Amino acid sequence: MSQQSNEQEQLEALKHILDRERAARKEAEQKIEVFASDIYEKNQLLQEQTHQAQERQKQLEFLTGLAAETWQQASMTAILDNYLDRSRNFLQFAFATMFELKPDYQLDRVQILPAAETQLMQFEESELRTLFNHLDGFRLSMELTEQAECKLLNLEEYLDPQLGKTYRPEFQFAYIVPLYQNSHNRQTTFGLACFLFEDEANLDIGQLQTIESSRNTLILALSRKQNETNQAKQLAELEQAHQTLKQTQQQLIDSEKLASLGMLSAGVAHEINNPVGYVMSNIDTMHDYLSSLQSVLKPLNENEQLDDAACRTLMAKWQDEEGDYLLEDSQKILNSSIDGLHRIRDIVEALRSFSRMDNHELEAIDVNSTIEHALKMVKNELKYNYQVITDFQADKPIMGSDGQLQQVFINLFINAKHAMKGGGSITIKTWIDKARVKVSVKDTGTGIKEEDLKQIFTPFFTTKKQGEGTGLGLAISYSILQQHHAKIEINTQLGEGTEFLLSFFTFE
Amino acid sequence: MKGTVFNHLQEFVEQSHGYTVWDQAISTLDLPSKGIYVGTQSYDDTEITMLAVYLAEQLNAPLPDLIRSFGYSLFSHLMPMAPEQAKQAKDLRTFLHMVEKIIHVEVLKLYQDVNLPKFDYIDEESKYMTMIYRSPRKLCFLSEGLILGAADHFKEQVKIDQSKCMHKGDDCCHIEIEFL
Ligand code: HEM
Ligand SMILES: Nc1ncnc2c1ncn2[C@@H]1O[C@H](COP(=O)(O)OP(=O)(O)OP(=O)(O)O)[C@@H](O)[C@H]1O
Ligand SMILES: [Mg+2]
Numbered sequence: 001m002s003q004q005s006n007e008q009e010q011l012e013a014l015k016h017i018l019d020r021e022r023a024a025r026k027e028a029e030q031k032i033e034v035f036a037s038d039i040y041e042k043n044q045l046l047q048e049q050t051h052q053a054q055e056r057q058k059q060l061e062f063l064t065g066l067a068a069e070t071w072q073q074a075s076m077t078a079i080l081d082n083y084l085d086r087s088r089n090f091l092q093f094a095f096a097t098m099f100e101l102k103p104d105y106q107l108d109r110v111q112i113l114p115a116a117e118t119q120l121m122q123f124e125e126s127e128l129r130t131l132f133n134h135l136d137g138f139r140l141s142m143e144l145t146e147q148a149e150c151k152l153l154n155l156e157e158y159l160d161p162q163l164g165k166t167y168r169p170e171f172q173f174a175y176i177v178p179l180y181q182n183s184h185n186r187q188t189t190f191g192l193a194c195f196l197f198e199d200e201a202n203l204d205i206g207q208l209q210t211i212e213s214s215r216n217t218l219i220l221a222l223s224r225k226q227n228e229t230n231q232a233k234q235l236a237e238l239e240q241a242h243q244t245l246k247q248t249q250q251q252l253i254d255s256e257k258l259a260s261l262g263m264l265s266a267g268v269a270h271e272i273n274n275p276v277g278y279v280m281s282n283i284d285t286m287h288d289y290l291s292s293l294q295s296v297l298k299p300l301n302e303n304e305q306l307d308d309a310a311c312r313t314l315m316a317k318w319q320d321e322e323g324d325y326l327l328e329d330s331q332k333i334l335n336s337s338i339d340g341l342h343r344i345r346d347i348v349e350a351l352r353s354f355s356r357m358d359n360h361e362l363e364a365i366d367v368n369s370t371i372e373h374a375l376k377m378v379k380n381e382l383k384y385n386y387q388v389i390t391d392f393q394a395d396k397p398i399m400g401s402d403g404q405l406q407q408v409f410i411n412l413f414i415n416a417k418h419a420m421k422g423g424g425s426i427t428i429k430t431w432i433d434k435a436r437v438k439v440s441v442k443d444t445g446t447g448i449k450e451e452d453l454k455q456i457f458t459p460f461f462t463t464k465k466q467g468e469g470t471g472l473g474l475a476i477s478y479s480i481l482q483q484h485h486a487k488i489e490i491n492t493q494l495g496e497g498t499e500f501l502l503s504f505f506t507f508e
Numbered sequence: 509m510k511g512t513v514f515n516h517l518q519e520f521v522e523q524s525h526g527y528t529v530w531d532q533a534i535s536t537l538d539l540p541s542k543g544i545y546v547g548t549q550s551y552d553d554t555e556i557t558m559l560a561v562y563l564a565e566q567l568n569a570p571l572p573d574l575i576r577s578f579g580y581s582l583f584s585h586l587m588p589m590a591p592e593q594a595k596q597a598k599d600l601r602t603f604l605h606m607v608e609k610i611i612h613v614e615v616l617k618l619y620q621d622v623n624l625p626k627f628d629y630i631d632e633e634s635k636y637m638t639m640i641y642r643s644p645r646k647l648c649f650l651s652e653g654l655i656l657g658a659a660d661h662f663k664e665q666v667k668i669d670q671s672k673c674m675h676k677g678d679d680c681c682h683i684e685i686e687f688l
Contacts, residue, residue: 009528010526010527010528012531013526013527013528013530013531013532014527014531016531016534016535017527017530017531020534020542020543020544023542023544024511024544024545024546027544027546027549028546028547028548031546031548031549
């Protein structure tokens, strides 16, 4: 074989090989193309599946989230609010609204939340209200009465034929979700959630189905909450009844309080009787004095001109009847009578404020003067063997009822007296402690046994003989102090005495 | 058989015997593929047999020797495709076990349409191991070559012999490997 033909052969072979190589490459490229478009389609499919999976995920999230939250809500309104908000976020492109369809086919309690994707739709709330005003409530009501299920409405078909001639709604679809209904004398009010869609593009049947699926949970939760609310209402009624009972009881106590007042009045009568007694005897004495003076001075009336003799007789008579003394004593008697009358006037004054007791209006009062008034009322009771020591330092007013507090103090004083059969002393102090006005009433009596201490505020608890105590004093005092937001504390030592420590808020 | 194998065969022939030999083979044999092989495509098994037989005849070489030496050179092309674990095998013996357990398993995952042999192992003596080869393609000599290639790769010395062979009427081939 020649060198040339060998080279020729080689070249030929290479050419063949190259051709095959090219063919293979083309084939490969074709393959790649097919492969690429295959990949593309697969990718498309994958994306779609991913999207579906995401949608399903979102739906699931919506359902589970809604269910979880729904059961946590405190009230029906809260359940509905939460539902509306969640649905709106889930639907994204829908306006979420809620209203009641009344038996007169009117819409009531309309509530509107804009779509989550608001930038896409700019609607005035008033436009929506116009839409609702045009809604054919009659048709809707009829259809819901027949079947209270979720409904997708083509809004143009649901416009009131009497109104809707010219009006064209901004929204094309409404998805109605019946959530509750209240029937009354065969008249039904429907509670409806209503999701408004601008057009078909924003409608997603899968989403609406999810909304529909969530409905049962909601209905269940709402009816459960309604039951709860009813129970709460019954409870409130019971509480009201209980309150009335308590008030009645209070009134009973008040009338008992009047009975114990009766006992007090004996003391008060004595207190008044005393000055009346001596003013009367003063007047009697004055009467005697006056007739003596008259007998002396009578000649002055008969003789127009007194001669020396007459003058002498007159002087003698004056001496006889102790005219100087009469004049001097008359002055004293008059002063004492005026004192007596003042006392009576004071007591009446105190009684008057006592009678204002049931007038619960609180006013700024000086606790010291309240205590003084109370002391005046019981002065007679403490006249013998009892020493009253007062030390009034409190110089700020409190908010209180003078009459009611007097009653409290009177009872404390009388209790103290009863605890000190053979006599003793009552120390009354008032002072300021930060924002408080403190009052201490301390006796040197028997003290209170521990088992009694627990009960002394209980109405009708008394250790006293019949006729001496009703056991209402501290009970009433306690409720009065409560109305004054005042605290009461007791320090007691058997055989040593007892201190009642009251603490009021200052009024500034 | 994958196109790559044909491509490697072509390369092998071209390098050891020249372009004309390969071109003659393709031009003479009326193959369905017309000698156009795309690496990832599968081609009829008979094509490789026909090529091997024709080439052996042309080059005046015994067929087993030709296939064996092709296998030897093929190994270095296959090895880069092997799974990482196989590449890190600590020695030849371990690697050979991996052919059945790992390498061909992974190959099958990648290409569903490949035809692979079945290997069983007799491995009881430290110096010897038997790989029992079963395949309708009867490419036991290819295996021998591949094993020799692998031995080179692991820098080990082996002697290979077949105590049983499908080409001698046995139902499988016993490839005896002696580690030197
Ligand atoms: C010593 C090691 C190896 C041996 C003995 C071996 C043996 C074989 C044999 C004999 C075949 C031909 C098919 C048959 O007989 O049915 C084959 C096919 C194959 N082997 Fe291996 N192999 C080895 C290593 C590898 C390696 C490292 C790879 C790399 C991933 C590999 C990948 C393949 C592939 C892809 C085929 C299928 C070829 C086709 O059907 O197109 N082998 N192997
Ligand atoms: N200063 C005190 N020292 C000892 N015991 C007292 C004192 N104050 C109250 N008690 C005890 O508390 C009881 C209840 O007092 P409370 O004022 O409520 O009722 P009372 O004085 O018995 O009757 P009432 O005040 O209705 O006439 C008294 O019976 C007495 O046992
Ligand atoms: Mg009392």
